[in-house]
Amino acid sequence: MIKLHNGGAYLLNGMEIVDDSPEAAQAIAAKTGCSVTKEEAAQQTMAYGILKDHNTSSDMKKLKIxxxxxxxxxxxxxxxxxxxxxxxxxxxxxxxxxxxxxxxxxxxxxxxxxxxxxxxxxxxxxxxxxxxxxxxxxxxxxxxxxxxxxxxxxxxxxxxxxxxxxxxxxxxxxxxxxxxxxxxxxxxINMPGVVGVYMTGKPIPGVGPQDVALAIIGEVFANGYVNNKVMEFVGPGVENLSVDFRIGVDVMTTETTCLSSIWKTDDAVKEFYEIHYRPEDYKELNPGNVAYYDGMIEIDLSTIRPMIAMPFHPSNTYTIEELNANLMDILDDCEKKALVSLDGAVDFTLKDKVHNGKLYVEQGIIAGCAGGGFENICDAADILKGSSIGPDEFTLSVYPASTPIYMELVKNGAVATLMECGAIVKTAFCGPCFGAGDTPANNGLSIRHSTRNFPNREGSKLQSGQIASVALMDARSIAATAANKGYLTAATDFDVNYTKPKYFFDKRIYDNRVFDSKGVADPSVEIKFGPNIKDWPAMEALTDNLVLKVVSEIHDPVTTTDELIPSGETSSYRSNPLGLAEFALSRKDPAYVGRAKAVQKAEKARVEGKAPEEGFEEIAPVLAAIRAAYPEVSNENTGIGSTIFAVKPGDGSAREQAASCQKVLGGWANIANEYATKRYRSNLINWGMLPFLIDTGDLPFKNGDYLFIPAIRQAILDKASQVKAYVVGENGLSEFTLRLGDLTDDEREIILKGCLINYYRD
CATH class of the missing domain: 3.30.499.10 (Aconitase, domain 3)
Structure with a gap:
């Protein structure tokens, strides 16, 4: 059972929830014998205390961390x-x-x-x-x-x-x-809201952290309940979870679009630090006696059942029991969603995976920061002990998250158990999480205890007719499916003796291989540069006015960073800004790069002191139409570049390249109904791109249109919240409005300078 409270709530002594209401203060005073304001209670969260300790400003509403x-x-x-x-x-x-x-x-x-x-x-x-x-x-x-x-x-x-x-x-x-x-x-940042996650009960055998995480994500992603807020985990159920289990839930909070997370700590966490030879780093954390939260999520852990997130998002969740009971209906829904996610680029179906009424998958992966933990792999080995994954299509790969974990799995026999059943145990590597390892075959379905299942993330190339799908599951149910030779199975269907071996951390592994300067710099060291490591190209400061060509128009409900700049094989070019930019939007809008580079030629000509039309003839009538209404527009005061529109861009990765690739191709802005995450919007700003917002509804422009934004530099200087813009058409200029959203003084200065590098250089 997961319950979302409408509005805020108070937590009393870490154990009792009181919904925010006009009667709340009186009720709290009666229960605790003290009277506190909402503002005082909001300062009793763990998150507030940590943020206060790290804030260098005198204003807790405007944090400088x-x-x-x-x-x-x-x-x-x-x-x-x-x-x-x-x-x-x-x-x-x-x-x-x-x-x-x-x-x-x-x-x-x-x-x-x-x-x-x-x-x-x-x-x-x-x-x-x-x-x-x-x-x-x-x-x-x-x-x-x-x-x-x-x-x-x-x-x-x-x-x-x-x-x-x-x-x-x-x-x-x-x-x-x-x-x-x-x-x-x-x-x-502005002081974020804090949402309590109040846990009760204890998970039943076979339910793992990914099951709990997916259940939460399914409830809060679409409605934005925790968007850009801090999730604070409290309640008596926390102490019923091992630290590994808590870590497995915690890492997946990213998929809720929250800003950060914090949990109350106890003796189990203290033991974690002791095991890792760092007892001095433990600190007991609890909310105050009366803490106020901007929202409250209640979870009875005993009611959580094995979950699966179907393609193509971690929030597309079902219980495995529900999926098996309504298999064809749910697969039909997946096909409908794929029409949106894949733009009809390939024929997509999972119905051919149904064999004798059961869903068959070709691959299982337990890996990375979410799945590669010690307890996950030990439990998977217990499920698979004495079984075989079979000699057919189904494969199973396991990636321990660190060499110390791998070593302990070798010592306690878990690796031998896994290899004996037919699994392959590999070294610590994030590849399966972003499409650089264990890519399924075309039309393949992979079940993974990893973090994401966005389209393209597992290595598909739609432009080459390739598509593979990922469903997210917990390691235990992946192991159960492997024991059932690829037929989807919940771990709760197995009666297993979970051995729960103790973990021993071998610190010598890192002592012998990790370079640690102990904070001592050696200026005499010469940096080694490979031939692919390139400097950032020069970037111009924001001009008085802007002319922007719309070079991509995306109407998906959400656009991920993996669609803005694909992961996988492109990662080898991450040190080469111009080389990587060639891949921008390649799996979502293959024509984007060519369109952006064409209009960029006009800006390059302008910067060189030439007429922009010498670089790009198409711009000539556009500039003529603008100058007819704004005669003061000149080559010196008006920059030319590109922009994209997306409904809600930026879900997923923190990789700055989702923005920087647009910038080095001449991008000056994004236009969106909203931004999926703070980190993507921050990336735009730090690369000198304007994070425009436009109201939902019919767009006043379309792909290929030119937009004119007069006096944009002055608008930034004046801290304007919205700006006048025009669509440049055959009949002149057609006005509409763009919004800028909240910008700090530093963010405005970065945009004015053209990017963060220019800001610091100046």
Whole structure:
């Protein structure tokens, strides 16, 4: 049972919920003997206390956060460090961990990936960081084992930066936000709302953390209940969960679109830190006696059943029992949703997976920051003990999240059990989560205990007629399906003796391989640059006026960052801004790059002092029509670029390249009804792009139209909330309105300068 409260709620002594109402204050006073205001009670959440400790401003409504530690992986750290170097970086001012868990397949793209790793190692030496070699650990498992601390805050350049179960508020953001921290600047946000997640009961055997997580996501994603808020896990049910179980739920909070998460801590968390030789990093966390939450989610853990998120989103959830009972109806619904997600680019069906009334899948994956935990894999091994996955299409791959976990699974026999049944056990690698490993066959269906199942994320190329599908499940039900040779099966259908072996952390594994500068920089170290590592191209400051061509129009309900810049094989080009930009929107709108580059020629000509039409003849009548109404428009004061429209862009990854690729192709703005996540909107701003909003309804423009936005620079300077814009047509200019949303003073200055690099350089 999951219940969402309408409006806010108070939590008394961590155990009793009182809904916000005119009578609430009186009821609370009667129960507790004290009187508190809503504002005072809101300051009693764990989240408020941690944010207050890290806020450098005097205003708790306008936060300026300095984090304790930073972490990145090898898809993001090259761009971050290159940006910081261009902005004056001399030393990492705080612990910064560079992990290598995404571009680990070093044969892909020639020497490119290993060149990036050498760049990272030499930067860790030069600037005083930590370098975790490939296959040692996925980014978030290393952070749990070696970085997290009670009451601390960590910023990571990966969307699943979540360590709330260990008492650490962690946030996943685009690379430019880490650059700000490296340059001793702050993370500026309005005080977020805090939503309580009140847990009671205890999960039944066979139910795992992914089941609980998917149940929550299914309830809160579409309605935006926790969007850009902090989820705070409380209630008596928390202590009925192991720390591994809590971690498995916590990492998936990213898929709710919340900002961050925090959990109350107890002796189990204290033991986690002791096991990892860091007892000093434990801190007991609890909300105050009377804490106010902006919303409340109640979960009776005993009612959760094995879940599955069908393609193509983690919120497309059903219980496995419900799916099996209504199989053809649900598959029919998936096909209807696919028509929207895939734009009819390929013929899609899962009905051919139904064999004798049962759903057959070709692949199972247990991996990464969500699935690769010790307890998940031990439970999966217990289910599979003595069975066989069979010699047919179905395959099973297991990726422990770190080498210390792998070592302990070897010692306790779990690896032997898995390999004996036919599974393949691999090293720590995030590839299955973003389409760089274990890609299914065309028309294949994979069940995965990983984080996402967006279209294209598992390696499909719609433009080549390729499509594969991912459904998210818990490791236990994946193991049960494997034991049933690929026929979808809930773990609760098996009577299993879960052995629950104790975990022993072998610290020597990291001591022997991880480079740790201990915060000491060595300026004499020469950074190693591979031939694919390129500097960012020059970017112009915002001009007085803008002419924008709409070069893509997307009407999907949500557009993911993977659709804006595909993951998978493109990751080898993440250190080459122009090379990577060639892939922008390639799986969603293959014509986008050509259209953007064509109009960019006009801007390049303008910057060189030529007439824009010398670069792009098509622009000539557009400029003539604009100058007829605005004669003051000139080549010197009016920039020319491109924009895209999407209903709700930015769900998913924190990768800044979703925005930077548009920028290096001449993008000046996005236009949206709303932005799916704060991190994508921040990425746009940090790359000097205007995050325009437009009211829902019929658009005043269409793909291919030119838009004129006069006096945009002055509007930013004046802190205007909306601006006048025009569609440039054959009959002149047709007016409409764009909104800018809230912008901080620093964000306005970044946009005016043209990007974060220019802002710091100036």
């Amino acid at each position: 300095r984090f304790d530690k930073l972490t990145s992986h090898d898809i993001t750290y090259v761009g971050i460090i290159q940006t910081a170097r261009a902005s004056g970086l001399e030393k990492f001012p705080m612990p910064y961990v560079l992990t290598n868990c995404h571009n680990s397949l070093c044969a892909v793209g020639g020497t490119i990936n290993e060149d990036d790793h050498m760049f990272g190692l030499t930067c860790a030496k030069k600037y005083g960081g930590v370098f975790v070699p490939p296959h040692q650990a996925v980014i978030h498992q290393f952070a749990r084992e070696m970085l997290a601390g009670g009451g601390k805050m960590i910023l990571g350049s990966d969307s699943h930066t979540r360590y709330g179960a260990l008492g650490t508020m962690a946030i996943g953001e685009g690379g430019p936000e880490l650059v700000k921290q490296l340059l001793n600047k702050t993370y500026d």
